[in-house]
Amino acid sequence: MKRKGQGLILADIFALFVLFLILAGFWFVLKLPELLPGREEQVIEGLFAEDASITLLNFLRSPVEVEGNIIETSKLISLAYRDKNLEESLRKHVKEIFPKIYGVCYGFFIYDKDKLVFQEGIEGVSSLAGEAMPVKVNLPLENKENLIIELNPTYFFKAGKKAFQTCGVK
Amino acid sequence: MKKGSVILGEETIKMLPRIFLAGFVLFFIFLILGVYLARDVRTEELEHSLLIKRLFYDQNCFSFTDERSYPGIIDLNKFQEERLEKCAFKEKIGYRLDLKEMNGDSIKSVEVNKKITALLDFCDTQKKNFQCYQDRNFVLVEEQGERRNALLDIFVVIRDEA
Numbered sequence: 001m002k003r004k005g006q007g008l009i010l011a012d013i014f015a016l017f018v019l020f021l022i023l024a025g026f027w028f029v030l031k032l033p034e035l036l037p038g039r040e041e042q043v044i045e046g047l048f049a050e051d052a053s054i055t056l057l058n059f060l061r062s063p064v065e066v067e068g069n070i071i072e073t074s075k076l077i078s079l080a081y082r083d084k085n086l087e088e089s090l091r092k093h094v095k096e097i098f099p100k101i102y103g104v105c106y107g108f109f110i111y112d113k114d115k116l117v118f119q120e121g122i123e124g125v126s127s128l129a130g131e132a133m134p135v136k137v138n139l140p141l142e143n144k145e146n147l148i149i150e151l152n153p154t155y156f157f158k159a160g161k162k163a164f165q166t167c168g169v170k
Numbered sequence: 171m172k173k174g175s176v177i178l179g180e181e182t183i184k185m186l187p188r189i190f191l192a193g194f195v196l197f198f199i200f201l202i203l204g205v206y207l208a209r210d211v212r213t214e215e216l217e218h219s220l221l222i223k224r225l226f227y228d229q230n231c232f233s234f235t236d237e238r239s240y241p242g243i244i245d246l247n248k249f250q251e252e253r254l255e256k257c258a259f260k261e262k263i264g265y266r267l268d269l270k271e272m273n274g275d276s277i278k279s280v281e282v283n284k285k286i287t288a289l290l291d292f293c294d295t296q297k298k299n300f301q302c303y304q305d306r307n308f309v310l311v312e313e314q315g316e317r318r319n320a321l322l323d324i325f326v327v328i329r330d331e332a
Binding site for chain 1 (some may be wrong): 197226272
């Protein structure tokens with residue numbers, strides 16, 4: 001036979017038990033990091049492509065000597081676009097700078113619309129070993145057209161660590 | 171039977187599976203929550219990246235400024251330890267900046283937070299409580315109104331949080 005109030009008391013016991021479980025659960029959550037043997041690591045990475053954009057902008061602003069005159073590289077690029085004899089000066093300047101930053105892992109390209117008009121270095125390809133991070137800028141010419149300048153360094157994953165490292169730099 | 175006593179009868183037996191089920195569900199909720207919270211979130215990579223951006227972009231650091239700031243152009247007058255300590259300093263981060271000519275000759279070197287940069291000597295050997303990063307950047311040096319090409323090597327040590 002069921003007595004008056006018995007159901008209410010049982011509900012109280014159940015509620016207290018659930019409360020106990022919740023508190024025990026919170027204790028468990030707080031203690032779990034100490035109990036687990038190997039802790040998972042989540043690495044938040046930074047942006048690397050932006051570093052290449054500073055390098056490219058500096059390259060375009062860098063002084064270069066052409067036929068006895070010091071001019072900016074962006075000017076040399078626009079001159080070399082018309083006068084193919086100046087391409088060698090540009091190539092020499094590219095080789096003086098980028099290998100010191102990226103070793104052999106870079107490509108420097110100039111496009112006139114979609115047509116490739118100048119190339120130095122290799123075309124970067126993303127793979128399991130590394131990641132190509134191309135940056136591009138538009139270089140306006142006097143005839144109101146644009147050249148597209150692209151720098152494409154490839155960063156390689158450092159062995160045993162979730163980090164990028166440029167190849168060829170020591 | 172005493173008056174007011176509780177008989178654990180049919181209702182109690184019905185209650186047991188409910189309690190078991192509630193406990194089971196709660197255990198799994200807390201287990202998932204616990205496993206999620208138990209991970210280490212490593213932000214050293216990000217901190218390193220942010221430090222470099224601050225050095226390059228903040229006009230209070232070493233970037234050349236006239237009407238605007240030029241990231242990547244280094245004003246040699248601003249390339250000083252005291253200035254960089256004010257501009258980019260964090261207790262657990264130490265860094266050394268080596269400014270070099272394109273042929274490798276040193277122009278100037280500065281160190282910020284020497285207590286931490288002392289660990290740079292151990293970067294190739296033991297790295298238990300700290301992380302090391304090395305970057306090389308192509309920069310322009312502005313000195314007395316003239317610009318020349320240079321290289322900036324950045325060595326960063328970030329000590330793990332205690």
